[in-house]
Amino acid sequence: MLDPVRRLVSGRKARYTEDGFDLDLCRLTDRIIIMGYPATGTASLYRNKRSDVIRFLQPYAPRYRIFNLCPLYENSYEASAFVTGGASNEEEAEEKVLGGPVERYPWPDHHPPPLSMVPVMAIGARRWYEKDERNVVVIHCKAGKGRSGTFALSLLLALPGLPPAPALTGDEKAKDANDMKAYGPLDPHAVLAKPGADVQDLSLEDKLEYLLRFHTLRRMSPAAKRYGVSIASQRRWLGYWVRLLKGEDPRDDALYGKKRVVLEYVKVRGPGLHGVGKVVAGGNERIAVQVLRYKDSIAASLRERELALARDPTTPTTFSDWDDRSEMFVHVGTLSQANDTQSSPLLHASTPTHLDPPAAVDGGSTPPSASASTGSLPSAVVKTPASSIADSPDLPPPSQTAATPTSTCANPRPSQTHVLVPRTSFMGPDSTSSTRRTEKEAKATVEQDGGIVLDADRELQLKFLVGKTGDRHGKLPEMAALAITWFIPSFEATAPMVSADHHSKLVISGKDLDFRKPFAGIDQVEVGWRWLS
Known part of the structure; x- marks a missing residue:
């Protein structure tokens, strides 16, 4: 009776409807299963009923292990x-x-x-996967899509070769011959537009492109128009993981990195707030950017465990306490529009006054000393002629807005550029920092440092909000933000050997921002920072 409700909640994800089940679940491969949260109580009315999940997994017992990606404050079970x-x-x-x-x-x-x-979770999952050829990895978050897909692809990137699809007899998606054809094993020659010899020796970048599509076709319904891992920042992290697997880790080989950057500005280009966004902003067009990062306790514990695993691969990968009973982020600082900071000394002559496209050097790469583009984002999979890829559906665009015009306005206004400069710096860059500065101290620190000082090896979230400081808007659920993006400075630009007034910038297209709202009017973002010695 409640299955229609569960199907509505699961949206455009594939469901397992064999053997009397109707679960938000798919067999990515014969040994990797992805599913939505196994719920009890009220949540089981619209999510997977835990007793049904246990019954589904019974044939795999005791050869299955569940990998739960939900923080305690979100969902939990014994x-x-x-x-x-x-x-x-x-x-x-x-x-x-x-x-x-x-x-x-x-x-x-x-x-x-x-x-x-x-690397910690990939090693943990791979240990179980390779311990016995019968072992099955079962992954879930809440919806069983973005986080679960990121986890599954991280594991598959660490495993050799390309994954086979499950046996298609009785497959949960294969209801007729056409579905059997569409959701069968992908032909990597067609997907990657490479001859047979090249497929035998794929680069990790090519493998990631293949896996993004493989996961989409297995996890999503036929009507899906986006990658299953639809959040651009999660795909960027998979690109970072590829670099780690290749031994190209730009971070300091220490628990606390020594590289420091000063965040100097964020520039937003586009028609600006309009419609609902302008109404919420009280008729003005001011926006702010809040800078957040993971709690120091979480980042330090994980970095310590990652380094320990590099020294001793037998080190345990799990923690007894993940410090996840409450919000896992901390507010580091805020940037406001330049005219809101009056004559800010931070808006100096070296701050760019317009958004330049990233310059290319030999081989098409971007000079790290000048700028860094979204090169860390996995590129779209090559789309080959229909005749050579007839056995697979069309490739989904890499992000929600990729198939739409750049402008997000129905009646585009002239593009404008908003320059946002640091207003407050509440926390220092060191992982041991736990004291939040007062508003007065945070403003004085920005004046003293010339911006917001950050650890170049740490994750950085930029949250785009309405208002002078974004404080009121920032209290709403995160999906109410105008847009969000994550990056790590040291992965996006090479730290200089000599740090004499060395600047870098990261240019992000609006379509590669997470959850960009149509009324935000953001077409492009530029983030600029200065390296400290």
């Missing part, structure tokens, strides 16, 4: 709910520590994880 008999003595000992066949790697919905969590 791991003992999934305890089954028949495990080996070693596995029983592991489950005793875990409380059941469940490992937790929590991070907030709609966001990328702390970067150090990616």
Whole structure:
């Protein structure tokens, strides 16, 4: 009776409807399962009913392990709910520590994880996957899409080769011959437009492109028009993971990085707030940017564990306390429009007055000393002629707005550029910092430092909000923001050997911002920073 409600909530994701089940779940491969949250109580009226999930997993017992990505403040359950008999003595000992066949790697919905969590969770999942060829990895977040897809693709990138699709006989999507054809194993030659010899020796970048599409076709319904991992910042993190796997880690090989940058400005180009956005802003067009990062306790613990795993691969990957009972982010500082800071000394002669496209040098790369583009984002998969890819549906665009015109206005106004400069700096860059400055101290620190001083190796969230400071708007749920984006400075621009007044900038297209609102009027963002010695 409630299945129509569950199908409505699961949206454009594929559902498993075999053997009497109707679950928000898919078999990505024969040994990797992705699903929505296994709920009880009221939540089970519109999400997967936990008893149904346990019944579905019973044939895999005791050879399955669940990887739960939900923070405690979002959803939680006792791991003992999934305890089954028949495990080996070693596995029983592991489950005793875990409380059941469940490992937790929590991070907030709609966001990328702390970067150090990616190798930690990939190693944890790979250990289980490779321990026995019968072992099955079961992944869930809340909806079983973005975070679960990021986790699954992180694991698949770390495993050799390309993944096979599950056997298609009785497949949950294959209802007729056409569906069998559309959702069968992908042909990497067609997807990547490469001859057979090249497919045998794929680069990790090509593999990521293939996996993004593979996950989309397995997890999403036929009508889906976007990647399953639809959030640009999560795809950017997968690009960072590729670099780590290739041994191209720009971070300092230490618990606390030494590289520092001063965030000097954010420039927003586009027609600006209009419609609902302008009404909410009280008739004006002011916007602000809040800078956030993961709590220092979380970032430091994960970085320490990542470094420990590099030294000793047998190091445990899970934590008894993830510090996830409440919000996992902290507010670092705020940028306001230049005219809201009056004659700010931060708006100096070196601050660019317009948005230049990233310049290319030999080989088409971007000079890190001048600017950094969104090169860390996985590129769109090559779209080949229909005749060579007839066995697969059309490729979804890489983000929600990729297939639409750049301007987000129905009747575009002339493009304008808003320059936002630092207003407050509430927290220092060191991972040991725990004292939040007062408003007065935060303003004085910006004046003293010339901006917001940040650890170049730490994750950085920019949240675009309505108002002079965004404080009122920032109290609403995160999805109410005009847009959000995440990046790590040291991954987007190379730190200079000599730091004499060295500046870098990151240019992000509006379509590569997360959850950009149509009324935000943001076509492009430029972030500028200065490197400290």
